[in-house]
Amino acid sequence: MIAGLLGAFAAAVCYGVASVLQAVAARRTDTVEGLDPRLAIRLFRSWPYLLGTGLDAFAFLLSIAALRSLPLFVVQSIVASFLAVTAVLGAIFLHMPLARSDWIALLVVLTGLMLVGLSAAEDRTVSVSEAERWGVLVAAVVLGVLAVPLAQIKGASGAAALGALAGLAFGAVAVAARVLPGSIHLDTFVSDLGTLFTDPSIYALLLAGGIALLTYSTALQRGSVTQATAPLVVGETVAPALVGLIMLGDMPRPGWGWVATLGFVLAVGGAIGLSRNGDLAQHEPQRLAGEGADA
Numbered sequence: 001m002i003a004g005l006l007g008a009f010a011a012a013v014c015y016g017v018a019s020v021l022q023a024v025a026a027r028r029t030d031t032v033e034g035l036d037p038r039l040a041i042r043l044f045r046s047w048p049y050l051l052g053t054g055l056d057a058f059a060f061l062l063s064i065a066a067l068r069s070l071p072l073f074v075v076q077s078i079v080a081s082f083l084a085v086t087a088v089l090g091a092i093f094l095h096m097p098l099a100r101s102d103w104i105a106l107l108v109v110l111t112g113l114m115l116v117g118l119s120a121a122e123d124r125t126v127s128v129s130e131a132e133r134w135g136v137l138v139a140a141v142v143l144g145v146l147a148v149p150l151a152q153i154k155g156a157s158g159a160a161a162l163g164a165l166a167g168l169a170f171g172a173v174a175v176a177a178r179v180l181p182g183s184i185h186l187d188t189f190v191s192d193l194g195t196l197f198t199d200p201s202i203y204a205l206l207l208a209g210g211i212a213l214l215t216y217s218t219a220l221q222r223g224s225v226t227q228a229t230a231p232l233v234v235g236e237t238v239a240p241a242l243v244g245l246i247m248l249g250d251m252p253r254p255g256w257g258w259v260a261t262l263g264f265v266l267a268v269g270g271a272i273g274l275s276r277n278g279d280l281a282q283h284e285p286q287r288l289a290g291e292g293a294d295a
Helices: 002-028 038-043 047-067 072-079 082-093 100-119 130-150 155-178 200-222 225-246 257-278
Strands: none
Touching (some): 002 072, 002 082, 072 155, 082 100, 100 257, 155 200, 155 225, 225 257
């Protein structure tokens, strides 16, 4: 369980650094009309986006490892704290000063994470039916279909709508990782590939991950980082936490339910509060301004 908690916190750090790099790249790239996969191609010409994506991939592996031993509500609330990492890094390296409200939100996040960590119990292997595994894949497909009309919405409303959908897609990734066959482990990953690729949840994980990255990148072009990220945090934490509690039997330590609930609310609420700090449209990092301009 301790290894799972450490992995989740390390994933939050990686996601926090990656979000700064990807937001810089998205802001420098020509805006797109609708949901245009060519945006991803242009972004991958930018070294900040490539580096951010690499950190995302590493964080993703860490979060999957954490999800093998911890409930969804624990891992997702810890991962949501990546905005605290983003805010601190922005203050140090990008000259984005933290207001008093930001420091309060940061303290709220840390308090929430402490409570969530204390309430966490090592979880059992999830037992789900084949229909439930297919259900996660169907949910990912539905999100992909919904992304097309939502991508036509302009301005702040479009940023919020796509940010929320990206959050739900990231949540679907977490649920898919949680319901992967219990026999799959990172240390036997290669030998388990045959089992893995016959399971619909792995395709749900890949599809939802692609949808999440594309819709969030598009959302960052529609409005401010705040408008895109606040609904993302809600979608990627609340939705999978509810799925875990209702369908997968995720539970905190006996007698610690109220502590877990309070910690989850504080961590997510503080993260939403911190999302307002990250508007890189008004704080473009000077050191990066002349680099990666080919994006």
